[in-house]
Amino acid sequence: HRTLALLVAAGTGSRAGGNIPKQFRTVGGKAVIAHAVDALAAHEGIDAIHLVIGAGQEAQVRALLGDRAIAGVTLGADSRRGSVRAGLEAIAAAGGADRVLIHDAARPFLPGAVVDRLLGALDGAQGAIPVLPVADTLVRGEGDVMGEGVARDGLFRVQTPQAFRFDTILAAHRGWDEGREATDDAQILKGWGHDVILVAGDEGLEKLTYPQDFARAEARLASART
Ligand code: C5P
Numbered sequence: 001h002r003t004l005a006l007l008v009a010a011g012t013g014s015r016a017g018g019n020i021p022k023q024f025r026t027v028g029g030k031a032v033i034a035h036a037v038d039a040l041a042a043h044e045g046i047d048a049i050h051l052v053i054g055a056g057q058e059a060q061v062r063a064l065l066g067d068r069a070i071a072g073v074t075l076g077a078d079s080r081r082g083s084v085r086a087g088l089e090a091i092a093a094a095g096g097a098d099r100v101l102i103h104d105a106a107r108p109f110l111p112g113a114v115v116d117r118l119l120g121a122l123d124g125a126q127g128a129i130p131v132l133p134v135a136d137t138l139v140r141g142e143g144d145v146m147g148e149g150v151a152r153d154g155l156f157r158v159q160t161p162q163a164f165r166f167d168t169i170l171a172a173h174r175g176w177d178e179g180r181e182a183t184d185d186a187q188i189l190k191g192w193g194h195d196v197i198l199v200a201g202d203e204g205l206e207k208l209t210y211p212q213d214f215a216r217a218e219a220r221l222a223s224a225r226t
Contacts, residue, residue, distance in 0.1 A: 003047055003119070004097040005040040005161065009033050009061070009105035010054040010076025010083040021054075022208050023105035024064060028221035031064040032208060035108030040161075041069065043115045046101065052076040052087040081182050085173045092170055100169060102185050103161035108217065109204040110161070117199040118163035126168045126194040129186045130201030131156035159201040162186050168194060 009023045018025070023033045030038075040049050048071035053061050055075055074090040076083030084102055091097055099122055101115065114130050121128035134155045140147035162185050169185060172192035182188050186196045208214055 001098045003045055003099040003101065004071070004091060004166070005046050005049045005101045005103055006052065006084065006087045006091065007033070007036055007040065007049055007103050007105050008052045008076065008080060008083045008087065010052050010057070011080065011106070012054070018211075021057075022214075024057075024060060025208075025214065027108060027208070027214060027217045032108045033061070033105040034064055034066075034068070036103065036105050036110065037065060037068050037070070039108070039110035039112075040101070040103065043112050045115060045119050050074065050087055050091055051105075052083045079181055080184075081173075081176070081188070084185055088166075088170050088173055091166070096170075097166040099163065100166045101161040101163050102169075104207055106207045106209070107160060107205055108208065109202075109206075111202050111204065114159075114199070114202050114205060115161065118161060121197040121199050122163050122165065125197045127162065127164045127186060127189040128197040128199055129162045129184075130159045130205065131198045132159065132201045132203065133157075156198065157201075158184060158186065159205050159207075160184070164189060168192070 012021050025032055027035065037049060040046050050072045051070050052074050053076060072090055072094055074087050077086055101118065118128045118130065134152040134157060138150040138152050140150065164185065169189055172188045175192055176188050190196055206213065208217060
């Protein structure tokens with residue numbers, strides 16, 4: 001199996017506040033994107049890492065990643081879906097792969113055990129994703145008034161990396177209606193008619209999205225060091 005990681009980092013990360021996209025900010029003395037690259041590179045099942053970045057981010061990314069091995073760099077698009085599509089097309093043009101792990105650069109902490117579970121599930125499926133159960137009570141909001149409650153049984157939070165057979169996710173992306181958005185690639189595979197297997201995710205794998213996520217990540221790293 002040739003297994004590649006596709007790390008998408010072309011977002012502007014406006015919800016995290018500040019001028020620097022969230023994936024380029026520092027936690028524990030290291031850029032978020034560098035944490036993500038190191039975690040992928042550390043897994044022996046992953047052969048190479050492809051990166052998708054935004055226009056004008058080349059120098060910044062090179063400075064943050066130093067001499068880390070990156071097999072290819074592609075320019076992203078206005079949406080995450082478009083950025084992933086661009087990366088998949090670049091990998092295809094460079095010879096393709098058997099399997100691809102599509103991962104958000106804004107998720108710095110990736111346990112190897114999650115990758116093990118994903119690749120294991122892929123032996124019998126076209127796609128697999130890491131998920132966590134929902135612990136909180138869920139309700140709809142009607143303005144600032146509580147609406148209907150939503151049963152949380154059977155609901156999950158979806159993380160990345162998401163693992164796919166390469167040719168299948170490429171075909172699914174090519175077949176997707178460009179006018180419709182998708183916040184992840186599993187929706188696109190499912191829309192193409194394939195089952196997506198759920199495996200256990202990890203609390204530490206959370207995406208850093210809001211300012212408080214960075215503070216929480218710093219605190220977790222500090223307590224892990226003592
Ligand atoms: O914005 P969101 O949190 O969904 O972004 C998830 C990941 O997708 C981030 O790593 C971000 O850099 C990437 N992304 C991208 N191109 C976009 C939007 C987001 O590569 N246009």
